[in-house]
Amino acid sequence: MTEEIKLNKTIVNTFKVLDVLAKADQEYLSLSELVNVTKLPKTTVHRILQTLEAIDGISKNSYDSYRLGIKFYRYAGAAKLGDPTIQLAKPYIEALAKEVQETINLGIWFEGQVLYVSEVKGENFHLQAELPPVAPLYCSAMGKIFLANLTVEERKKYYLQHDLVARTIKTITEPQDLEQEVETIAREHLAFDNEEYEYGLSCMSVPIYRQGKLVAGLSLSGPSTRIRVKGEAAMIHKLQQTASAIEKSYQRID
Structure with a gap:
């Protein structure tokens, strides 16, 4: 019998947020917009955003809205190679x-x-x-x-x-x-x-x-x-x- 894989919930939720930001085509999205689309708790999305911002995974503008950071261009390039x-x-x-x-x-x-x-x-x-x-x-x-x-x-x-x-x-x-x-x-x-x-x-x-x-x-x-x-x-x-x-x-x- 194949062992069931236990997924890391934090990683799954992080990628839900990243997927929404990616589909926004570099448009900035607010916290409330991300919560509305991902259907995740506001505290969860906020914590994910804070972490991603700290590691340059996303960027935030003066209106506290977010988009993907430049780091993902490096990842995209590596994937293509x-x-x-x-x-x-x-x-x-x-x-x-x-x-x-x-x-x-x-x-x-x-x-x-x-x-x-x-x-x-x-x-x-x-x-x-x-x-x-x-x-x-x-x-x-x-x-x-x-x-x-x-x-x-x-x-x-x-x-x-x-x-x-x-x-x-x-x-x-x-x-x-x-x-x-x-x-x-x-x-x-x-x-x-x-x-x-x-x-x-x-x-x-x-x-x-x-x-x-x-x-x-x-x-x-x-x-x-x-x-x-x-x-x-x-x-x-x-x-x-x-x-x-x-x-x-x-x-x-x-």
Whole structure:
């Protein structure tokens, strides 16, 4: 009989607080807001915050509100360095960015969002709109790749749990319309964000598989006009070639 693991309650509660702060996307949250979301006792949250602040895990502003501290950037960097998926893909991503002179991103699924784990910018990056470290599934090219990998029932649950907010006039906000596009993506293994997340920014994405399992998405993004001038079909071809090369690199070590 497998021995039941006894969890450390303090650590579990600390990560509940950290998870809420992480999802706030660097916005400051008050003690009452953290208590409301975590459903933990006020004294527990206050004690956790005091401890995290003392070790530079979080920062506090003049209004006694909190956000993640800079220490977590070091932890994030260390995690990336230890991830074989990222390390094996990195030289291929760098080569593609240099060739096409646009931004190339590698992303993974994380709690119903896309988490960008590696980004390489081409020399024209100063014209590139910035992508956040996380992005919603419904209005990002890479997000749609992950949506297409879900079952119909899983996608229905996603639509019920997330507000499909119109970030631009091109954002798809109706589940039935998004479903039509996702079905095409599932067949073609190719997704687009045509200024659906941000005006002037276009993105295309393809899946990366390892042993038949979707492990990451690979995307190319840049100003819409420049992508059109360079030729969308050519960009797609190079993106697909790179994804294929990364998949073959996995096969050599599996």
